[in-house]
Amino acid sequence: MRVLIVMAGFFPGEKYGGPPVSIDNFCSLMREFKVYIVTHNHDKGECVPYEGIPTRKWVERDNCKVMYLDNSQYNGTMFKRIIHEIQPDILYLQGLFQSCIIPCLRIAKRKGLKVILAPRGELCEGAFKKKYKKIPYIQLLRVMGLLKGVVFQSTSEEETDAIGKYLGVNDNRICFTTNIPSFSKNKPNKVKKITGRAKFVFISRIHPKKNLLQALKCLKSVTGKCVFDIYGPIEDEAYWNKCRQVISSMSSDISVNYCGVLSHSQTVETFGKYDAFIFPTFSENYGHVISESLMSGCIPIISDQTPWTDVNNYQAGWALPISKDDEIIDALQLVVSMNDDRINEIRDNIRRYLNDKIKLEEIHRVYYSMFIKGQA
Numbered sequence: 561m562r563v564l565i566v567m568a569g570f571f572p573g574e575k576y577g578g579p580p581v582s583i584d585n586f587c588s589l590m591r592e593f594k595v596y597i598v599t600h601n602h603d604k605g606e607c608v609p610y611e612g613i614p615t616r617k618w619v620e621r622d623n624c625k626v627m628y629l630d631n632s633q634y635n636g637t638m639f640k641r642i643i644h645e646i647q648p649d650i651l652y653l654q655g656l657f658q659s660c661i662i663p664c665l666r667i668a669k670r671k672g673l674k675v676i677l678a679p680r681g682e683l684c685e686g687a688f689k690k691k692y693k694k695i696p697y698i699q700l701l702r703v704m705g706l707l708k709g710v711v712f713q714s715t716s717e718e719e720t721d722a723i724g725k726y727l728g729v730n731d732n733r734i735c736f737t738t739n740i741p742s743f744s745k746n747k748p749n750k751v752k753k754i755t756g757r758a759k760f761v762f763i764s765r766i767h768p769k770k771n772l773l774q775a776l777k778c779l780k781s782v783t784g785k786c787v788f789d790i791y792g793p794i795e796d797e798a799y800w801n802k803c804r805q806v807i808s809s810m811s812s813d814i815s816v817n818y819c820g821v822l823s824h825s826q827t828v829e830t831f832g833k834y835d836a837f838i839f840p841t842f843s844e845n846y847g848h849v850i851s852e853s854l855m856s857g858c859i860p861i862i863s864d865q866t867p868w869t870d871v872n873n874y875q876a877g878w879a880l881p882i883s884k885d886d887e888i889i890d891a892l893q894l895v896v897s898m899n900d901d902r903i904n905e906i907r908d909n910i911r912r913y914l915n916d917k918i919k920l921e922e923i924h925r926v927y928y929s930m931f932i933k934g935q936a
Contacts, residue, residue, distance in 0.1 A: 564651050681715075710733065757786070759786075859903070
């Protein structure tokens, strides 16, 4: 089966968030499919092409082929040529509010090409802002008949409900699948935990949705020697300035450092250097970065707005209400007070949690069914 994926950004880009991770993991798991990816030739918010990567040529990767296009080439005319060239069995679209969606859906409609569309959380409450712009766009898609026959991939109950509500899609055209997690072959080396000290980390886009500001405000109330390193692209300068104001008011016992943008290939290894991951996000459709923290043995202190809330059941971390600053502060303080034996007990809980939660054979079966039969 030939699968053509059209998406805004892919690796080596580091600023497109979770979708490139989801698709790279999809390509690695579904080896029986021939996967082709068409994407931009530059990172999000930039115009400089990736160094050493040709444009308008298929680039062979370990698990797929990728064609990188500049902005002038990323259009319906080029998509039509590529579809004619590779004759895909399925067009797999990433995101709903992307510039490629209308031209790709129009081509697919004319050719009778099967389409699976993954909104990637764009319809979920935490991301579905500026409805005055998005609702007319959705109405246009429906009036043009471009959503007719499209199968939608959902990765959460909230997303399933949103697809039905906003797109008017029946349940028989919505396939529920979990995202495919990343796996690292290298086990991170953990530094011995000292009571009264803690190393915290934040790895994500610096954007109001990810809620770094609350993480900083809560950390400010913690006692003990703390390091808090922040990794990620600064997408909202005004928001980052608010964060910097809180950072400047921290006590001398709390050291906060902005460490720049982190390559995805370094994420698990980096998590392994820290005791806990602070991530009170307003919404995550999946949250690859959470799974990566778990795989590294870095304790997640996250909001309850992700699919990882069951960490609480295993005592493998904390999934807490955003409205409860005191509970977040208590969790941070507990990490500071832990000794090495206690933190290793939690890491054992994390391993049990991952073994029970992630079943790759079952995930493969569900994806195979979605692509072959159009149902989960």
